[in-house]
Amino acid sequence: MSKNKYTVAVVGATGAVGVEFLRCLEQRHFPVSELRLLASARSRGKKLPFNGRGIAIEELTEDSFKGVDIAFFSAGGAISRKFAPMAVRAGAVVVDNSSAFRMDPDVPLIIPEVNPDAIDQHKGILANPNCSTIIAITPLWPVHKQNRIRRLIAATYQAASGAGAAAMAELVDSTRAHLENRAYPSKVFPHPYAFNLFSHNSKIDASSGYNEEEAKMFNETRKIFGDPEIRVSATCVRVPVLRAHSEALTFECERPITSQEVRDLLSHAPGVKLVDDPIKNYFPMPKDATGQNDILVGRIRQDISDPSGKSIALFVAGDQLLKGAALNGVQIAEILVKKGLFEKAHR
Helix, strand or coil: CCCCCEEEEEECCCCHHHHHHHHHHHHCCCCEEEEEEEECHHHCCCEEEECCEEEEEEECCCCCCCCCCEEEECCCHHHHHHHHHHHHHCCCEEEECCCCCCCCCCCCECCCCCCHHHHHHCCCEEECCCHHHHHHHCCCHHHHHHCCEEEEEEEEEECHHHHCHHHHHHHHHHHHHHHCCCCCCCCCCCCCCCCCCEECCCCECCCCCCEHHHHHHHHHHHHHHCCCCCEEEEEEEECCCCCCEEEEEEEEECCCCCHHHHHHHHCCCCCEEECCECCCCECCCHHHHCCCCCEEEEEEEECCCCCCCCEEEEEEEECCCHHHHHHHHHHHHHHHHHCCHHHHHCC
């Protein structure tokens, strides 16, 4: 890394992903000279810990980005659309965790293990993909490079963390109420969450029947892989897990491929950890993925419904707040530092 240190802003610092941004920056020793925590007026003055001291939260305003080198945004699409261009005009490079810019052709959509060179093309804003997309396709990339994936079918099992801290609290509180035989009015989700699962709560497109979360997986996979012809279908489901998404993936390659070939490709792949023990019936689980930087991969097996031998089924689990969000963003910033792209942005 460069020996320089940088002024860093975190927008949405009090949210679940914002808190993880701080932890990742601290744990990975990101070269921070000054840290600005930005949130709404109601959080102003509160303190969050960073490197052994409390950092006071400031109110997010149009003038918040003077002197900022990098700004991590995780406060929703509306905030990103309004304030990210302001941050860029002030001289900052933005890493945005919302969906605001992901499909903008001028904004690189980055998974560092997959397409790090696309970072060079940034014009001030870089986008973090959707968490379900990251967790699905990071372990598929090593396969895709060797034997192009033509088709992907995904079923997701998505944790409360994907909807933020309030959703995580709702799962805990509603579970406690259920066990105590008390009524609990749902506030964050449209359906009871305790001991239940339901189709992802994003808007459904009437013409296709797919919801927004599923559409993100289609479109983002094509953009990140640089392959507009890959066929993707997804069914996204919210399950009563606090954090770490799981996904059942079945993919079809151009040429025949065996489960052992896939296992070999993934055994040393960056950002991936094999958890694949059929003897003990031990495979990826959210409880093991929670707090892990790597995406856990297992249940790797031939898809016996495809007689051509080109299809594989597997199961993955990844921490939605880490690799699915904050960690991926910090990894992007680390590449910016390594390549000296902050300095280039300020020339």
